[in-house]
Amino acid sequence: MSKVRVAVIGCGSISKYRHIPEYAANPNVELVAFVDPVIERAQQFAEQHGGKAFADYETMLAEVKPDAVSVCTPNALHASMSIAAAKAGAHVLVEKPMAVSDAEAEAMIQAAEDNGVKLMVGHNQRLMPPHVKAKQILESGVLGKVLTFRTSFGHPGPDAWSVDGANSWFFRKEEALMGAMGDLGVHKSDLIRWMLNDEVAEIGAFVGTLHKEGTQVDDNASCILRMKSGAIGTLVASWTYYKGEDNSTILWCENGVMKIGTHPDDQVIVELRNGTVEKHKVGAISTNEKQESSGVIDAFVDSIVNGTTPAISGEEGRASLKVILCAFESQETGKFITVNA
Incomplete structure (x- = not known):
């Protein structure tokens, strides 16, 4: 063809x-x-x-x-x-x-x-080998139900990554509209929806500009999420992790814990309540410094x-965006926001 x-x-x-x-x-x-x-x-x-x-x-x-x-x-x-x-x-x-x-x-x-x-x-993030592996492990049922979680994505910011450095469009509100949340937070709302095969039901968030100068877009966000299944957890996005990138997720489950992206070599670690520990070397998660396909x-x-x-699909992208938009609404109103209300 x-x-x-x-x-x-x-x-x-x-x-x-x-x-x-x-x-x-x-x-x-x-x-x-x-x-x-x-x-x-x-x-x-x-x-x-x-x-x-x-x-x-x-x-x-x-x-x-x-x-x-x-x-x-x-x-x-x-x-x-x-x-x-x-x-x-x-x-x-x-x-x-x-x-x-x-x-x-x-x-x-x-x-x-x-x-x-x-x-x-x-x-x-759905296609990164550690995340694919983690979803397979979850679906195997060995960990039981996910009860709580934390997922975080932070790096030093687009000034270190963008072709325009500190003059990047990422910092211009009229072009970006959202900062760390649009750049990194939406990756994590998408990841948690996909990995847990669940939807965010409710979100509360602090979203603000703590350290980047001369910009009105957010450089940090800390959110608390309740999923439809009842699982609760936190989602963090940051452009001020100046000592290096963090793209990690930890899931505390009925039968143990799964740590993803917390260790440089063992990208997925499963620790079960019965004392079993499994470590999976499945290939790295891409970072700004080290690009993987x-x-x-x-x-x-x-x-x-x-x-x-x-x-x-577009529908999936829309659902993950909705979570982030609700986080901004929570920051503005000081209230928990029902997602997909």
């Missing part, structure tokens, strides 16, 4: 380190266009991988008519670009958070449906090639 012709919209760090190299490594893909308002960035990738460079995505969609696009732009642009791409007949892989409001997320899902294209959200690109391309439903 002919290759999937892919355009990448937005040529910042997430494209540079994840999307572009992973598309380039996929035998079913031809990279045909790169879009960035800083045209030199797009040109650099076009020279490297072939394809055309554009400063404007609408011109690209009309001229190139790609089969699929990756939307790797500031959060506030995700919805408009994804909807335009869907209307142009392209499958869409959008970075997280998929949108900045529930109405936007709904409109994106509808646009994909109306135009017969796939919509996938780049929640890569995310699996997201391959899963997206597979769904196009095989005509299957994307691994992380």
